[in-house]
Amino acid sequence: MLFSGLDFIFRFLPVFLIVYRLVPARARKGVLFVGSLVFYALGEPVYVLLLLAELVIGYALYRISSHTRKKWIMGLAIVLEVAVLAFFKFGAFLSGEVLRLGGGAGWIFPEGMADALAKGQEIALPLGISFYTFQLIAFLSDEGMREPSPGERPVSFGSFAAYITMFPQLVAGPIVQYREVREDMEAPAMTLRGLEEGGKIFAAGLAYKVLLANPVGTLFRSVLTAGVRGLGAENAWLGAIAYTFQIYFDFYGYSLMAIGLGKMLGFSLPENFREPYSARSFTQFWRRWHITLGRWFREYVYIPLGGSRAGKARTIRNLLIVWALTGIWHGAGWNFLLWGLLFFVLLVLEKNVYGRFLEKHAVAGHLYVLLLLPVTWVIFGISDPGTLAGYLRSMVGLTQGPVLTGSEVFMRHLHTYGALLAACLVCATPLPAQLWERYRKKVWMSLLLFAAFLFACYELAIGSSNPFLYFRF
Amino acid sequence: MTGKKKPGEHFPFLILCLLLSIGSLGIGIYHMVTAPDSALTYLQSHAERPFWTDLLGDRIPGAFPEAIADAAQETAEGRNDPADAGDRLQPVADAQTSAAGLSEDGGETPSGSSETGDLSAPGSEQAQDSAGAGAREDEENGAEGMQETPGDAQDPTEEPAAEGYGPNGRDPYFTEDGLQLSGRIRYQTYEPALTDSPYYTDRGLIAESSEYAYETVEDDYFADAAFIGDSRMLGLHDYSGWMENADFYCENGFSVFRWSKGDPVTLQSHEGKNAGTKVDLETAMREKHYGKIYLLAGMNDLGYGNTVLFQGWLRDLTDMLRETQPDAVLYLLSNLHISKEQDGVQPAMDNLNTNDKNVAISGLADGENVFYLDANPLFCDADGYLLPDITFDGYHLYAADYSRWADFLKEHAVVR
Numbered sequence: 001m002l003f004s005g006l007d008f009i010f011r012f013l014p015v016f017l018i019v020y021r022l023v024p025a026r027a028r029k030g031v032l033f034v035g036s037l038v039f040y041a042l043g044e045p046v047y048v049l050l051l052l053a054e055l056v057i058g059y060a061l062y063r064i065s066s067h068t069r070k071k072w073i074m075g076l077a078i079v080l081e082v083a084v085l086a087f088f089k090f091g092a093f094l095s096g097e098v099l100r101l102g103g104g105a106g107w108i109f110p111e112g113m114a115d116a117l118a119k120g121q122e123i124a125l126p127l128g129i130s131f132y133t134f135q136l137i138a139f140l141s142d143e144g145m146r147e148p149s150p151g152e153r154p155v156s157f158g159s160f161a162a163y164i165t166m167f168p169q170l171v172a173g174p175i176v177q178y179r180e181v182r183e184d185m186e187a188p189a190m191t192l193r194g195l196e197e198g199g200k201i202f203a204a205g206l207a208y209k210v211l212l213a214n215p216v217g218t219l220f221r222s223v224l225t226a227g228v229r230g231l232g233a234e235n236a237w238l239g240a241i242a243y244t245f246q247i248y249f250d251f252y253g254y255s256l257m258a259i260g261l262g263k264m265l266g267f268s269l270p271e272n273f274r275e276p277y278s279a280r281s282f283t284q285f286w287r288r289w290h291i292t293l294g295r296w297f298r299e300y301v302y303i304p305l306g307g308s309r310a311g312k313a314r315t316i317r318n319l320l321i322v323w324a325l326t327g328i329w330h331g332a333g334w335n336f337l338l339w340g341l342l343f344f345v346l347l348v349l350e351k352n353v354y355g356r357f358l359e360k361h362a363v364a365g366h367l368y369v370l371l372l373l374p375v376t377w378v379i380f381g382i383s384d385p386g387t388l389a390g391y392l393r394s395m396v397g398l399t400q401g402p403v404l405t406g407s408e409v410f411m412r413h414l415h416t417y418g419a420l421l422a423a424c425l426v427c428a429t430p431l432p433a434q435l436w437e438r439y440r441k442k443v444w445m446s447l448l449l450f451a452a453f454l455f456a457c458y459e460l461a462i463g464s465s466n467p468f469l470y471f472r473f
Numbered sequence: 474m475t476g477k478k479k480p481g482e483h484f485p486f487l488i489l490c491l492l493l494s495i496g497s498l499g500i501g502i503y504h505m506v507t508a509p510d511s512a513l514t515y516l517q518s519h520a521e522r523p524f525w526t527d528l529l530g531d532r533i534p535g536a537f538p539e540a541i542a543d544a545a546q547e548t549a550e551g552r553n554d555p556a557d558a559g560d561r562l563q564p565v566a567d568a569q570t571s572a573a574g575l576s577e578d579g580g581e582t583p584s585g586s587s588e589t590g591d592l593s594a595p596g597s598e599q600a601q602d603s604a605g606a607g608a609r610e611d612e613e614n615g616a617e618g619m620q621e622t623p624g625d626a627q628d629p630t631e632e633p634a635a636e637g638y639g640p641n642g643r644d645p646y647f648t649e650d651g652l653q654l655s656g657r658i659r660y661q662t663y664e665p666a667l668t669d670s671p672y673y674t675d676r677g678l679i680a681e682s683s684e685y686a687y688e689t690v691e692d693d694y695f696a697d698a699a700f701i702g703d704s705r706m707l708g709l710h711d712y713s714g715w716m717e718n719a720d721f722y723c724e725n726g727f728s729v730f731r732w733s734k735g736d737p738v739t740l741q742s743h744e745g746k747n748a749g750t751k752v753d754l755e756t757a758m759r760e761k762h763y764g765k766i767y768l769l770a771g772m773n774d775l776g777y778g779n780t781v782l783f784q785g786w787l788r789d790l791t792d793m794l795r796e797t798q799p800d801a802v803l804y805l806l807s808n809l810h811i812s813k814e815q816d817g818v819q820p821a822m823d824n825l826n827t828n829d830k831n832v833a834i835s836g837l838a839d840g841e842n843v844f845y846l847d848a849n850p851l852f853c854d855a856d857g858y859l860l861p862d863i864t865f866d867g868y869h870l871y872a873a874d875y876s877r878w879a880d881f882l883k884e885h886a887v888v889r
Contacts, residue, residue, distance in 0.1 A: 192484055192487065193482070193484075195484075195487055196484040196485075196486050196487050199486050199487060199490060200486050203486070221866070224865050224866075225864075225865045225866050225869045225871075226708075226711075226871065226872040227865060227871025227872050227873055227874075229871060229872065229873035230872050230873050231872070387865075401873065404711075404712050404872040404873060404875075405711070405712075405872050407745070408711065408716075408742075408744070408745020408746075409711050409745065411745055411746050411747065412742070412745060412747070412748050412749075415747055415748035416748055443483075443485045446485035446486040446489065447485070447489070449486065450485075450486060450489040450490070450493075454493070
């Protein structure tokens with residue numbers, strides 16, 4: 001079930017809010033847990049059992065570990081979670097690659113699966129597994145590995161389960177740390193102000209997703225549909241820019257919806273984006289894009305490996321590991337690994353070569369980021385190597401064959417999408433956030449957001465394109 | 474609610490949402506009270522309406538319940554009987570035997586369980602059912618749509634003109650549910666599947682291109698051509714090189730259903746400098762003169778009504794074109810099939826439906842002024858799926874592959 005769907009907004013959410021409001025505050029985490037399971041099961045009727053199993057086993061190991069004071073049990077739990085994630089995420093991909101490269105290992109797969117793998121079809125990933133696994137690991141690391149203060153009792157199953165599964169963040173983050181919800185979890189408060197603010201933030205997120213991300217996504221899709229043979233440079237760049245906007249407003253919109261929903265339920269979920277396209281270097285970019293993921297990798301991988309405190313060579317090795325993992329977390333494909341490694345290279349270069357220069361010269365920094373970003377997103381967005389190579393070639397003017405998708409198509413695209421691209425550009429600047437900071441309590445702000453909300457619902461109702469890019473994680 | 478409200482604090486957003494809820498509820502109740510039947514139909518069809526995603530970069534409003542309600546209305550008023558389609562169309566009651574003849578020649582269909590097309594006189598009952606049943610009666614519709622065995626065939630009055638052609642190889646004839654088939658088109662047959670879709674029927678037929686002594690022409694043949702159609706026709710506009718002289722009346726989302734509702738269509742730019750201008754097609758046809766007209770529609774009609782209704786709207790369009798451009802050759806192009814990966818992914822967007830619409834299109838070809846051209850054999854594999862390496866989304870060709878389609882049209886030109 002998507003947040004940006006009428007089913008959720010007008011059926012699930014009102015019913016849930018009513019039930020949530022009616023029960024006493026202490027019972028809300030139970031309602032949240034059960035409701036979130038229902039929410040998940042509606043999208044994933046079979047794998048909801050996997051989620052439950054991971055919850056129960058994870059919690060059991062947590063309690064055993066805290067009771068027996070044996071830390072290695074926590075380590076075991078973490079390894080188990082990672083193994084499950086790796087199996088689903090990469091098992092199909094790696095087996096497919098093995099089969100493709102001619103390994104005769106087909107016999108180990110069940111009937112039919114070998115055929116599917118040979119054709120490169122992926123086994124469907126359980127919804128949100130990448131997100132909830134990371135959240136589980138965060139909990140086990142934070143709560144399971146630290147020394148409890150005297151008199152502190154272990155986290156109850158209800159709190160734990162509600163924290164992991166709460167539907168605002170279950171499927172696509174933000175990746176929440178337990179300390180951020182610990183206080184509210186015991187008796188979450190549902191207030192008018194929370195509903196008002198949360199509703200407005202949710203409406204903003206929905207508008208970003210439905211009114212900006214979805215339509216601009218059709219532009220990128222149009223360019224891909226035309227194919228890379230004969231793709232002119234101007235259309236290649238136009239498509240790349242469209243995708244750059246699409247993935248930002250798609251994911252940022254979804255995160256805003258999550259935060260808004262959290263507020264409605266009495267929780268304060270962490271922010272996930274902070275004007276990333278205003279960054280002046282990629283180091284800065286990654287502190288503003290998918291903030292909770294960067295935080296997760298820093299706290300649970302980079303720092304345990306030694307961070308930047310163990311000498312230059314170690315630092316580079318740690319960065320390499322983190323970025324390779326970040327890449328493949330986003331998808332099982334060579335292009336994702338390439339994407340992660342590209343950022344590794346850029347970040348190392350920034351750290352050691354031209355970082356200072358970028359800090360001193362803001363304009364150069366902005367240009368550098370804005371020019372390279374579409375290229376990185378193209379690598380992220382196109383999984384097929386042949387298509388990706390052709391697209392990148394088109395971007396640098398080395399179109400395959402004679403140019404077919406050229407200036408005529410480009411002009412038509414500009415006419416069709418020009419206003420939308422301008423709106424995307426404006427909304428990608430710090431302006432909307434500044435307006436929100438200053439005028440969030442004004443009535444006209446509510447009117448504006450309500451109008452956006454209605455328009456978004458209208459677009460959903462007439463069945464406009466409604467993909468969600470980060471959904472396959 | 475815990476009292477976390479400061480004095481003087483208002484909640485405009487919540488108030489607006491509350492007003493929205495009350496307003497929607499009010500409108501719903503009003504409808505239920507004043508027009509309970511149509512409200513009920515709407516709710517039922519809305520509940521089962523497919524999630525109509527923007528596959529083709531199109532914006533397709535959910536007109537499905539509207540189309541069904543319209544068709545039911547027309548049938549109730551006696552305006553949807555194919556037997557009234559005009560004096561020139563004679564339904565042939567003895568076509569059952571030719572169906573039996575076809576299936577026996579095919580050698581595959583055991584008489585007991587065969588479900589080949591029952592080509593008897595049109596039953597208005599059937600038309601009514603397909604029109605009115607809509608989404609509610611999926612299973613019942615399927616059962617009624619199922620063709621009867623040709624066991625009770627009548628004797629033919631004439632010999633079939635040739636294998637695969639209709640009863641006398643000349644006149645149009647009709648299926649049981651009122652779909653017109655062309656006497657000049659050769660239909661391949663196969664074992665049809667049992668379908669329960671309200672949108673289409675599997676008739677076990679595949680239409681071949683009109684037979685004619687086509688000539689191969691050069692690009693200048695298209696200088697006085699008009700191209701009408703959807704996003705695929707737009708691709709032809711972009712990549713054929715003919716846009717300079719020919720007129721392209723096409724846009725993403727074009728459908729004969731929406732044309733029948735009076736929607737304008739975009740006359741695309743000749744230099745590609747702008748996004749074109751919206752025109753009324755009939756007005757444009759009255760103002761200009763074309764030597765040939767190419768029409769491609771159906772992809773965006775897959776979810777509107779059913780195939781018989783689709784053919785009706787298409788017939789209105791072709792009648793208009795023939796009337797306003799009597800000298801022009803009219804080419805009706807088949808819809809390209811869908812790739813294996815995308816086939817059936819969205820409800821109604823599958824190859825059975827596409828083929829059914831193509832059969833309907835072919836039914837209007839007379840082989841003299843109106844020709845049916847099917848390019849699918851160029852682009853599909855042996856099972857009829859669009860080849861995967863010529864498409865990104867499973868529906869549209871790559872730019873580089875349009876030249877083959879353009880060549881196909883150049884090789885199938887009617888020169889008079």
